[in-house]
Amino acid sequence: xxxxxxxxxxxxxxxxxxxxxxxxxxxxxxxxxxxxxxxxxxxxxxxxxxxxxxxxxxxxxxxxxxxxxxxxxxxxxxxxxxxxxxxxxxxxxxxxxxxxxxxxxxxxxx
Amino acid sequence: xxxxxxxxxxxxxxxxxxxxxxxxxxxxxxxxxxxxxxxxxxxxxxxxxxxxxxxxxxxxxxxxxxxxxxxxxxxxxxxxxxxxxxxxxxxxxxxxxxxxxxxxxxxxxxxxxxx
Numbered sequence: 001x002x003x004x005x006x007x008x009x010x011x012x013x014x015x016x017x018x019x020x021x022x023x024x025x026x027x028x029x030x031x032x033x034x035x036x037x038x039x040x041x042x043x044x045x046x047x048x049x050x051x052x053x054x055x056x057x058x059x060x061x062x063x064x065x066x067x068x069x070x071x072x073x074x075x076x077x078x079x080x081x082x083x084x085x086x087x088x089x090x091x092x093x094x095x096x097x098x099x100x101x102x103x104x105x106x107x108x109x110x
Numbered sequence: 111x112x113x114x115x116x117x118x119x120x121x122x123x124x125x126x127x128x129x130x131x132x133x134x135x136x137x138x139x140x141x142x143x144x145x146x147x148x149x150x151x152x153x154x155x156x157x158x159x160x161x162x163x164x165x166x167x168x169x170x171x172x173x174x175x176x177x178x179x180x181x182x183x184x185x186x187x188x189x190x191x192x193x194x195x196x197x198x199x200x201x202x203x204x205x206x207x208x209x210x211x212x213x214x215x216x217x218x219x220x221x222x223x224x225x
Contacts (some may be wrong), residue, residue, distance in 0.1 A: 007149075009216075045200065045216035061176040068171060097168070098143070098214060 002027045004094050005103035009029040014109050020067075020074045021077045021104050023092030030054075034075045036070070039103075048090070051075065051102060084108050111136050114217035116201050122223045123191040131186040133221050141204045142184040146170065146197040147219075153200065155169030168179055191224045198222070211221065 023100035025034070030032045036048040051059045055087050058066050063083075067076045079086055087108045093103040117132045123192040135142065142156035155168030173185040173195060184203075188195060201221045204212035 004152075043198065045202075045214075047213050050213070067168045073191075097155065097158075099169075100145075102150060102152040 002029075002032075002094050002097075002099050004092050004099055004101035006092055006104050008104045009102075010107070012107040012109055013079070013086075015082055015084060017082055018078060018080045019082055019106065021044065021079075021090055021092075021106065023075045023077070025073050025075065025094050027073070027091070032096070034066075035088045035093040035095065035098075036064070036066070036075075036077045036098075037091045037093060038086075040087075040093065045091075049077065079085060079106075082108050084110060113137065114201055114203055114215050116199075116217035118219070118220060120221045120223075122225065123188075124225055125192060127191050129188050129191065131188075131199055131201075131222070133184045133186065133217060134182050135184075135201075135203040135215070136182065137203065137205070137215065139203035139205050139215070142178070143168070143202050143214075144174070144176065144184070144186045145200045145202065146195075148197050148201060152159050153221060156186065156199075175190070185220065188222075191222075193224050196222060196224045 002049045003053045006043050038046045038048050049061045049064050063080045065078045089103045089107045091103045111116050113136045140161045144156040147153045157176040159165045165176050201217040202214040203216040204214050206212050
């Protein structure tokens with residue numbers, strides 16, 4: 001079974017700085033998809049970014065980008081110019097089937 | 111579109127009681143699923159459905175039943191509630207039944223407390 005590991009239970013970053021959240025996964029498949037979801041205090045799950053394993057180019061969405069290392073099975077999320085609204089739980093996920101890591105709680109310090 | 115809706119938002123049960131958590135989506139999605147979220151555990155898949163009349167078990171199915179009689183609705187039934195089922199429950203849907211690239215649309219969650 002596929003597993004997703006987030007080794008940082010908590011992280012903090014100064015407003016306007018950059019932070020990187022780590023994620024590793026284990027799979028024997030060659031075709032799969034990776035996601036980062038954000039969960040603010042409202043508990044709503046919000047898709048931040050998605051990566052197809054067959055694409056070598058790293059996905060980017062505005063201030064959010066990933067570093068996808070397929071051979072190392074690593075999928076880190078970089079948040080640039082951090083904002084107070086970025087404070088949330090961040091979950092790394094693998095699909096299919098959709099399996100989540102345990103999450104990293106990100107705090108943003110003003 | 112309302113997206114994915116869940117009712118109730120919060121529920122308190124006594125051990126042994128049964129109840130149904132409702133989930134509905136208006137996006138004509140084939141794939142629907144139920145997750146539970148416990149502190150420090152992330153989200154774990156309970157049951158999922160790839161279309162009306164078809165359901166299957168996920169990682170933690172024990173104590174839960176599902177059915178899918180329509181495309182729109184996917185209720186989750188707790189047969190005999192136990193304190194270990196205290197959790198936040200999320201319903202999700204997506205547009206395709208194959209592959210894995212589909213974005214999951216999540217409902218707002220139901221917080222369940224079993225005493």
